[in-house]
Amino acid sequence: MIFKLDERLAQDSVYVAHLAWCQLRLHKDSRYPWLIVIPERPLVTELYELEYSEQVEYMRISSLVCKVLNASFSPHKINVASLGNIVKQLHIHHIARFEYDETWPGPVWGLGKAILYSNEHLQKMVASLRQTITEINQGEIDVNYHHK
């Protein structure tokens, strides 16, 4: 069975990179630097359903994403969450949070209204994130910026 990105995820976010077998996407909501890791495994809805070796590699990927958020935005806290109550396809939020952001110290989901980046801002964010990923990744994870 072939992996197909969920339509809602495709609509709400833009492609940043492939980190091994995971797709990394940037949420279009500019209120938070918000990255989403999507393991390209069809029908999987929970992390623990991945093969154990994949779970271990996922931890490396998640750590890299957190370090990229830290290096790029110096947030007060990073929120990492796999919820999936609405979109079942396994996706893990990695969100840089600030004590002055709109919904702090609450969660980001379901509160307030998304403020979309301009196209220009979105492109700059993606370019900057890719540069930071390249700088921080120490060759442990196979990184690719070309969406097949």
Next chain:
Amino acid sequence: MIFKLDERLAQDSVYVAHLAWCQLRLHKDSRYPWLIVIPERPLVTELYELEYSEQVEYMRISSLVCKVLNASFSPHKINVASLGNIVKQLHIHHIARFEYDETWPGPVWGLGKAILYSNEHLQKMVASLRQTITEINQGEIDVNYHHK
């Protein structure tokens, strides 16, 4: 430096078990079967700050907790999240969600009001969870039910 459980976590939840070097606690809010994994590592606030070998073992622990929730409650979805905007000490929520629960499909944090278990119900939950942990754990994780 010695690990000391955060006071707010201690107040909002009860001890269930030690899973290796992590404390497993049950949230007192009866609206959701809600387990919290707390790595007993002082000063750590993010998962990626753990040693890599600890991150790998954490994945085993988190998987066990999800399987215990699944076996015990057959939820529609499990929410796994490390937020920490209020309580900085690293703790990872593992919450069994149902399509008919109070805040579905929203997140559980900051919405509605906790409905506490009775003491009797809480004790039964803990006993039942321990039994399921013992049944599901295949000897991979060092499990202990005695709080030191």
